[in-house]
Amino acid sequence: MFQLIDGVKIVFTPLSIKNLQDRVLLNSGTQKANNLINDEFIYYNNEALIPQESWRKATELEEKILFSNQFAQEAEFWVSIIQLPQEIKNHLKMLKDVKEPRKLQFVLEDKNVINGIKLTQDFINTFCNPELSSQYGIGWNAPNQITVTTGKDNYKVGLHIDNHLEFPRHRILINLGSECRYFLFINLSITQIYDLVSKYHNIANKDNLGRTGLAIMFMELFPNYPVIKLRVNPGEAYIANTEHIIHDGSTKGTHHLDIFFTMRSIFNFKIDKF
Ligand SMILES: [Fe+2]
Numbered sequence: 001m002f003q004l005i006d007g008v009k010i011v012f013t014p015l016s017i018k019n020l021q022d023r024v025l026l027n028s029g030t031q032k033a034n035n036l037i038n039d040e041f042i043y044y045n046n047e048a049l050i051p052q053e054s055w056r057k058a059t060e061l062e063e064k065i066l067f068s069n070q071f072a073q074e075a076e077f078w079v080s081i082i083q084l085p086q087e088i089k090n091h092l093k094m095l096k097d098v099k100e101p102r103k104l105q106f107v108l109e110d111k112n113v114i115n116g117i118k119l120t121q122d123f124i125n126t127f128c129n130p131e132l133s134s135q136y137g138i139g140w141n142a143p144n145q146i147t148v149t150t151g152k153d154n155y156k157v158g159l160h161i162d163n164h165l166e167f168p169r170h171r172i173l174i175n176l177g178s179e180c181r182y183f184l185f186i187n188l189s190i191t192q193i194y195d196l197v198s199k200y201h202n203i204a205n206k207d208n209l210g211r212t213g214l215a216i217m218f219m220e221l222f223p224n225y226p227v228i229k230l231r232v233n234p235g236e237a238y239i240a241n242t243e244h245i246i247h248d249g250s251t252k253g254t255h256h257l258d259i260f261f262t263m264r265s266i267f268n269f270k271i272d273k274f
Pocket of ligand 1: 160161162242247248
């Protein structure tokens with residue numbers, strides 16, 4: 001199966017960047033990480049899967065399947081990229097110069113940066129329900145990583161679905177580094193994945209299998225199903241329901257530390273707010 005199925009949409013919200021189409025690349029599927037990565041410093045779980053490096057632009061038909069002009073809150077399976085206001089970016093620009101992880105804490109204690117983080121939270125609160133928001137986190141990833149997420153054992157997990165915590169929320173992740181980073185995902189909801197996998201396997205209970213277990217079954221059954229790579233420039237954020245879609249971040253091709261702000265919430269872009 002190498003044709004996109006109609007599923008999770010990339011949506012334009014009132015805060016979205018223009019020309020979202022220019023940010024999208026597709027590939028020809030997934031592959032076993034351990035067949036490829038043989039690096040002294042990068043270890044993947046045995047079963048981990050990563051995207052193939054065969055990136056190309058979307059066709060017209062694929063764009064029709066992937067993009068939606070209408071932001072519908074009830075359709076909770078969507079992905080978007082939004083822009084941080086310039087004033088906030090100015091406050092946070094010191095973070096772009098962090099070259100080593102141990103310097104990050106030092107910069108986070110700068111008055112201007114503290115102010116910038118506060119303004120970031122205020123900005124996010126204009127399009128989310130603050131009562132349903134998680135704590136924010138600021139972190140880093142090494143440059144030039146095909147996928148960035150590691151498990152408890154420090155082994156990379158590859159493309160995965162986040163654990164379902166309390167209730168389903170979207171994740172926002174702001175790129176505060178100096179280079180582009182990427183959001184990798186498969187445009188199918190966990191329900192679509194479950195339906196496709198259960199045609200071939202007898203899965204009595206998807207919760208016993210684990211979300212990532214189901215994701216791996218899907219990618220092993222359909223290794224040619226395209227992965228989508230969304231470019232997130234410095235000062236931009238992606239929003240995605242990472243508890244319901246197969247995904248990971250990527251810093252492939254970069255040279256400097258990836259610095260990010262992230263939190264989870266229920267986002268709602270009501271036009272009349274803007
Ligand atoms: Fe994740």
